[in-house]
Amino acid sequence: MTTSAEAGRRAEGPRVRWPRFKLTQPQREEITAYILISPWIIGFLWFTLGPMLTSLGLSFTETDLFTSEFVGFANYERLLSTDVTLSLFWKALYNTAYYVFLSIPLTMLVGFVIALLLNQNIRGQSAYRILYYLPSVIPGIASALLWLWLFNPEFGIINWLLSLVGIAGPRWLYDPKTAKLALVIMSLWGAGGNMLVFLAGLQGIPTQLYEAATIDGANAWRRFVHITLPMISPTLFFVLVTNIIQYFQIFTTVYVVSDGQGGPANSTMMYVLWLYLLAFRQFRMGFASALAWVFFIVIMLFTVLIFRSSSAWVYYETEIGEGRL
Amino acid sequence: MSDTTVPIRTLRQSKKWNERLQAILTHVVLLIGALIVMVPLAWMLSTSLKPPKQVQKFPPVWIPNPVMFSNYVRAVTIFPVPFWVFVRNSLFLSLSNVVGSVMSNSLVAFAFARLRFRGSRILFLVALSSMMLPQQVTMIPLFILFSKLGWVNTYKPLIIPQFLCNAYFIFLMRQFYATIPRELDDAAKIDGCSILGLFFRIMLPLAKPAIGIMAIFEFTGSWNWFLWPLIYLSKMETFPLAIALQQLRAAHGVLWSELMVVSFIAMLPPLVLFFIAQKTYIQGIVMTGVKG
Numbered sequence: 198m199t200t201s202a203e204a205g206r207r208a209e210g211p212r213v214r215w216p217r218f219k220l221t222q223p224q225r226e227e228i229t230a231y232i233l234i235s236p237w238i239i240g241f242l243w244f245t246l247g248p249m250l251t252s253l254g255l256s257f258t259e260t261d262l263f264t265s266e267f268v269g270f271a272n273y274e275r276l277l278s279t280d281v282t283l284s285l286f287w288k289a290l291y292n293t294a295y296y297v298f299l300s301i302p303l304t305m306l307v308g309f310v311i312a313l314l315l316n317q318n319i320r321g322q323s324a325y326r327i328l329y330y331l332p333s334v335i336p337g338i339a340s341a342l343l344w345l346w347l348f349n350p351e352f353g354i355i356n357w358l359l360s361l362v363g364i365a366g367p368r369w370l371y372d373p374k375t376a377k378l379a380l381v382i383m384s385l386w387g388a389g390g391n392m393l394v395f396l397a398g399l400q401g402i403p404t405q406l407y408e409a410a411t412i413d414g415a416n417a418w419r420r421f422v423h424i425t426l427p428m429i430s431p432t433l434f435f436v437l438v439t440n441i442i443q444y445f446q447i448f449t450t451v452y453v454v455s456d457g458q459g460g461p462a463n464s465t466m467m468y469v470l471w472l473y474l475l476a477f478r479q480f481r482m483g484f485a486s487a488l489a490w491v492f493f494i495v496i497m498l499f500t501v502l503i504f505r506s507s508s509a510w511v512y513y514e515t516e517i518g519e520g521r522l
Numbered sequence: 523m524s525d526t527t528v529p530i531r532t533l534r535q536s537k538k539w540n541e542r543l544q545a546i547l548t549h550v551v552l553l554i555g556a557l558i559v560m561v562p563l564a565w566m567l568s569t570s571l572k573p574p575k576q577v578q579k580f581p582p583v584w585i586p587n588p589v590m591f592s593n594y595v596r597a598v599t600i601f602p603v604p605f606w607v608f609v610r611n612s613l614f615l616s617l618s619n620v621v622g623s624v625m626s627n628s629l630v631a632f633a634f635a636r637l638r639f640r641g642s643r644i645l646f647l648v649a650l651s652s653m654m655l656p657q658q659v660t661m662i663p664l665f666i667l668f669s670k671l672g673w674v675n676t677y678k679p680l681i682i683p684q685f686l687c688n689a690y691f692i693f694l695m696r697q698f699y700a701t702i703p704r705e706l707d708d709a710a711k712i713d714g715c716s717i718l719g720l721f722f723r724i725m726l727p728l729a730k731p732a733i734g735i736m737a738i739f740e741f742t743g744s745w746n747w748f749l750w751p752l753i754y755l756s757k758m759e760t761f762p763l764a765i766a767l768q769q770l771r772a773a774h775g776v777l778w779s780e781l782m783v784v785s786f787i788a789m790l791p792p793l794v795l796f797f798i799a800q801k802t803y804i805q806g807i808v809m810t811g812v813k814g
Contacts, residue, residue, distance in 0.1 A: 201651075203692075223638065224715060225717075226637050226638055226639070227638065227639040227640065228575060229633075229637065229717045230633045230637035230638070230639035230642070231632035231639060233629050233630060233632065233637070234630050234633045234634065234645065236626045236629070236630060236651065236685070236686050236687050237626070237630045237686070237687040237692065238645075239686055240626075240683065240686025240687045241648070241649070241652065243686065244660060244664065244686065245652050245660060247663070248659075248660035248661075248662075248667075249655070249659055249660055250662050251663035252659055252660065252662050252663050254583075255662065255663060258668075260577070262666065262669060266590070274672075311552070311555060314548050314551060314552055315552070317545075317548060318548075319545065319548055319549070319552070320545075323800075325552055325556060326710065326804065327796075327797070327800050328556045328559055328560065329555065329556070329559060329793055330791070330796075330803075330804075331559060331563075331796070332559060334742055334746075334784075334789075334792045334793060334796045334803075335746075335789045335793065336745065336746035336748070336763075336767075336789055336792065337746060337748055337764075338746075338748055338764050338767050338768055338788070338790050339764075339767065339785035339786075339789045340784050340789075342767070342771060342781055342782075343563075343565075343566050343782070343785060344562070346566075346569065346781070346782070347562055349809050351580060352577070352579065352580055352582065354561070354562075354565055354576045354582060357580065357581055357582050360581075372560050382680055385560065386558075386562070387812075391560070393804060393807050393808075393811075394807060394808075394811035397804075397807065397808035398564065398811075407795075424567065432811070434775070435811060436811070438654075442654055442656065445656070445657055446657075446658070448748070448749055449748040449749065451751075452748075452768075453771065454767040455767065456771070456772060457772075469538050469658055472658055473749070473753075476661070476662050476665070477665070477753055482662050482666065483751060484667075485662055488658075489656075489658045489659045489661070489662060490659060492656060492658055492659070493655070493656055493658070493659045496656055497654075498652060509692050
């Protein structure tokens, strides 16, 4: 009653009935929540959803910074053309796939093996952990330059080591045949990133499982196959998904080692590098947008494939029932 | 009797020996791995301190003789812009983004973790799936927009987005809030604490470790950031260290001592930060990687 009395006092002349602005607790909570998440909503609309849709629109145009012209599906047709003077799409896709499908299994394998070794309560575990993770915090440009120097055909350490065992080293990043292989080797240096995630996953496996299996007479190999692998499979899954997204986007390394050219003979022309060159060197932004969308679709395809296959090889404990999502 | 005890003892001994042998083998493998990780860095340091004649030499010289600390001075003064400008730019970029991330994500994640509102599940799923989006799909329209706004060659395109959240950090913070017992919320509510009071007085102080993780990740990420600064910054006095290093590589690709000096300087802050806060760092990776 007090509210209407106050409202009456405020209103001059004819009695105005002010809406009662008394909110219930859940309503107040809801409004506060929307206010609190508004930075994310604004950011999402401004920096993600809006640009995404715009780039879809742009992909049907020929656009530079000043003019724009609708061209229908011409960009996509051109993109998928096998004529290398028109489109490097297949080349760039092949290069990127080569890198992704060699690097990911290798870095995952190396990371997993190191994690297994470290997980045996080995002395100095934390020191090893720091050492192996170290390359992951170094700026991409610095490690790319460092490896460019290590791979130097005349004065680099790698060919020196090879010469010690009597092998005449290749020209690595200066030879189209070996350039991508060199990139894969470089990526192995960062295997410590995956190692850390695997190690955390391994440490989360309850030791009772191993004890029970040992009592039942399971040897080390069987314990590995029947306990470690199923229990670590969610972590493998997580690493695989994040690695796919991350490795497909390789840019800094190739930009640095090829001096922004993708050479020699386009052998390190990775997808994102080509996209960058088209959009920000040649300002063919419509074409580059089509490129970006095809890229997005390719990555999505792989991600969906992994998600779909996950029920066959990822083991989830009962926690899926209590999962918060 | 006596012939049963002997085999058991030898069995036990051989088992012990087996274990010891296994431990030694493990260490050998791990040490070789550690060597492979460290040798490139040693080579970097060695190159950065070599007199010019020893840089391009085969077989390689490992210990520079004499040790040329003057390389550092020469490398730093090779740019037409004073070197401290790059350091200042990198620091400015990284610290601004740390402030932006901490402010925005801790609040947003709190709402997602603790408040009931319609659409919260869907919105959170949208945030999660936006993490998987390759940034290339938004890069071009954003560049057109920012260049029309006159933001090219400023730090606005690099900083403002970080003040408007990052899905990965929202996820990280929400994971952490989920570990704080809900009884605390209830107790605070009974004591008449408002929602914002709950956030500032209870959740935020308890979430300090997660905020530390976020700050460290954001600092390192911004410091090492390459693609966006490369797109938006073209004037040398606006370059952060990473882009300055690229500039040096483009201009003097064969000055290996100088390149290694600047590479070494550029990697020092994230490296030092990692050494100081390695526990926090590792905890952060565990939090997003395993419970995810």
